[in-house]
């Protein structure tokens with residue numbers, strides 16, 4: 001039975017908000033199911049980009065002139081929108097970065113300058129995107145710290161007993177994702193953060209996949225760091241956020257030097273600016289920062305609860321349809337707690353071959369390792385076909401994918 005909120009979801013209106021989705025590819029209506037890689041932009045976001053360049057383009061935090069002040073006000077207003085959205089205590093706990101990858105590298109680079117040392121341990125999980133593995137490996141190489149890995153079970157869930165065993169007095173930091181991009185599995189991060197804190201470890205949450213799908217409250221989670229990307233929440237590319245607890249950010253040395261991040265520069269000694277500017281060297285992605293606020297306002301105008309309920313309905317519908325229709329379909333990450341991602345294999349057909357045929361039939365899915373090679377190694381496969389849904393997708397589009405899969409299956413099996 002479909003809940004009232006799903007039945008009332010304004011999908012017709014939402015569909016019209018995204019001009020890129022109105023097109024046909026190869027003569028077929030475009031079905032865009034690659035939302036875990038990047039999301040499409042509503043007209044309000046596209047308009048806000050052009051409004052910025054037509055009306056207020058100027059550098060921020062520098063000029064006394066009218067345009068610079070308008071740009072600065074809009075940039076800082078967006079920081080406040082983001083603060084409210086993730087319920088950070090202070091807006092200076094919200095740092096603008098290039099995206100999730102940049103946010104994680106910022107933390108890893110800063111902590112490696114004396115706050116994490118040889119003999120310390122960093123825990124990541126087997127479920128991470130390469131962005132939440134490689135910066136920590138690089139930190140370990142630089143500092144002599146050791147990387148430990150939380151294993152996963154056959155459903156792609158983190159094995160919590162093993163996580164507890166890994167925590168010890170040497171653990172300095174735990175870095176895990178909120179939701180796996182490859183499988184859609186939602187991790188019990190609130191409990192994991194509490195366990196890590198009981199061992200006096202800091203926790204960084206990679207929120208790249210959670211932020212477009214669920215309400216995130218960094219204070220309730222008690223996360224020390226929370227990273228996400230603008231382009232995954234219907235905003236521009238090249239902009240992202242690192243939330244960090246004030247006390248921790250105060251303690252951390254800056255990651256990059258340059259303009260904006262200083263209080264005073266002499267050849268003898270430089271002092272650094274206060275938060276957030278200490279971590280925002282150089283001219284930022286001004287238009288991206290401003291428009292990320294517009295994207296978040298747009299999402300909130302629909303409501304994340306309604307979005308989550310609608311996407312769960314799509315997930316349920318798609319999962320049942322594909323399982324019924326294809327007896328040789330194998331879903332990776334087939335668990336109760338997951339977001340709107342179906343990552344699967346069809347018999348022993350190579351995912352790439354399926355992806356190419358689906359594309360010709362108008363359906364955009366992702367195939368391959370999804371920047372999570374260790375997960376693929378765990379399952380002994382080279383990759384999967386991943387259909388990831390956003391709130392502008394429909395059941396009719398899932399039907400179109402199933403039809404296209406049927407054709408691909410008949411051709412390749």
Ligand code: PLP
Pocket residue numbers: 036037098099100101102129131132177179180181206208209229
């Ligand atoms: N972490 C996860 C879980 C992701 O899904 C992604 C992107 O797919 C990233 C990190 C990296 O995000 P970005 O490329 O925007 O920095």
